[in-house]
Amino acid sequence: MRGWRAIYRRELSGFFFAPLVWILLCLALFYHAFFFLYALKRFGGEVNTSLSILLGGWPFWVLVIVLPPLLTMRMISEESRSGVLEFLLTAPVSDTAVVFGKAIAAVTVMATILSTTLLYGVVVHALGAPPDWGQLLTAWFGSILVAFLFTALGILVSASSGTPLIAAFFAIVLNVIFVAAPLAGAPTGGLLGDALSWVLEKINVISHFQGSFLTGAIDSAHVIFFVAWIAALLFLAVRVVEARRWLG
């Protein structure tokens, strides 16, 4: 893992010293503002419920399904096309460090975008309606884990694809499957139904996020759910990058 910090710094400066991420952040702020103000009016000024819409309602899921693929789509596929990846892979850093550093950089951008909710918490606190900070911070932490999971998936797809746009498209489709398939449910009964239920239970991101983080609880099982998937996807991404090295 030696050298991941260098990769991280390089990726992060690539994000934050370019206007694109600021425009993305601005759009995310408009998006959050719209839903937060709508929720506040809808729930009679109830701050905790309104904030949890931003970190658990469908606006949140739309954001984490769409943004990570857009951030990760160029990370490996574009660099591979332009030949930058070849330089990277011949540099004295391991493949794991390359993948991990890029993933952490994308997660940092996502965390910055999601932390607008904390900013809203500060504003409503200043206006005399303190939110449940324990719940808010736990939900924020959980939302970063969700974003990390989708970022890992995005990196894997980016590593497997030659074109950034195709990578983004497939990553979004996979994210939608991750989120929507458990909601749709498996057919009841039969061996196939049982097997599908088992699979859907293992990828049920929503229930693992809403079952604890969103309500202000940290549950080791739910943390392990995200850590296990993130580790598995990043491991796969490393294997794919490694295969690229050999395939040229």
Added chain:
Amino acid sequence: MSRRTNIGRGTRFTLAMQVGLGGVLAIFAAALAIDVSDWWFVRFDLSLSQRNTLDEEVEDVIDRLPEKVVIDVFYRPFVRPYDQVTVEVQSRMLNFLAVISTAHRDKFEVNTFGPTDLEAAQVRQGELRVEGENVLVFSCGERTSILGFFSEIAAIDWGHPSVRLLDYLQRQGINGVVDFRTFNPNAPFRPARMTDFQGEEAFVQALLKVSSGRAPKIYFSEGHGEASLEGTTTDGLSGLKRLLERDGFVVESWDPEDSANRVPEDAAVVVLAGPRQPLGEETSAAIGAWVEDGGRLLVAPHGEELEERFDHGVVRLMSGWGMIAKPGVVCQPIIDPTGVKVTGYPQCAIFRIAENRMDHTHEVAQLERKHNRKLSFANTPAIEARVVEGGRFPTRLIVVPPDSWVDLPDPDGFYDWSFDRGTEEKNTNLALLCTLELGASKVSGATNVRRARIVGAASVGLLSNGYLDANRHFVRNLFNWLAEREHRLRVSPRDPQASHLELQRSAALPILTYTLWVGFPGACLVMGALLGWRRRRA
């Protein structure tokens, strides 16, 4: 490009297989880790409102569950204008179930059937042999218990509906919304609202019902003018009967004359609820002997008996255990609109008892103190606790209010609701409710040893429909204590912690709107523009 051509098809295949195998192994390792993490887990509630932490009493009931409980939730929101209130009840209960089932994964299985799962809901309802929407079905082995969202879980004031909406509510099984004798179809519409959420309480009751082996029986004596178990008036006990049954008790009547004055063998608790006639020598003796043998008794005299003092009434029975019921009613000065304490009004006999007037060493009182609940009393006499034979001294569970007196009736039976220094008594050591535990006794003919428990209430009004709502938790806890089911002592529901931002009358909304729509995005745009300008210059 040259390296690509050097790689043969076989090598490519091997590489692909390696990646594929690695992927499969990684996915299975993740699935295994997820499974294992579900067996051993720790959970920390970081919310300030402690919304993920269950009350100790609820935890205690869950810990004693003999096997896994399956909870099937069938819910469907009502149409407008009842959508908001029904969704509020449903989401609060579903949230509560989510907390329970996540914290105790090995004890519960929660299956939810929403509006989109009609087919699956029908199949499951067929298996459970239940019907209807908006119900929760608790199953534990062969036993089931059903809770209604809008009956047991929440109390809803359905407002004033139009004729069309009234018809809709009736089709949803919501009856008794209006009194048809006074219903005015032309009156303006009033929206529905939730008046009380009893989800946690109903949940625990349903658990007790499905997990109890043999339900303890409570016998209410009859045949001496006692308050009626079926009575729906303010002095009836129909509410208490329903409450106890929901708590897993079997409630039955017992006429001593019909059973040759023998207390039923399966009686867990016997209640003498305000008899207006003497019990009779044999009945009194049989009850007394049963209690001394380890029986559990709740006794509450009727006001008429206090005036007439029967030879073999409940007042005499109570005095044998050191609970001397005194004639008259406990009164307390009331505060008039100018803030001055006044007497001379019938309202003086209606008062509330704060937790600091309860014995903090008693389990039942501890719960009242913990939840800062108050009890309501009206026209109640007092009890004086005295040491009796064998050094027994009853516990004064609830004592009279600090500045109260016992108002005595005049010769015509009327009260003046004022303190008369010459004839009336101001004694803050008097009690409204006493308990007594006798030493361990061996039940006749049985092998188990149990302690007799006696509760003496100064008035049967505490149990009656008129005051049951105000004292519901206390009364239920009292019966659970009598039946030695301390682990089932109830708690009241917690309201979710809300933090409201005043949108209408303050400047909050304009400030928020400008900050959120203009301030933050504007700052990002400025940053983006600055970076773009710097890059162009560079």
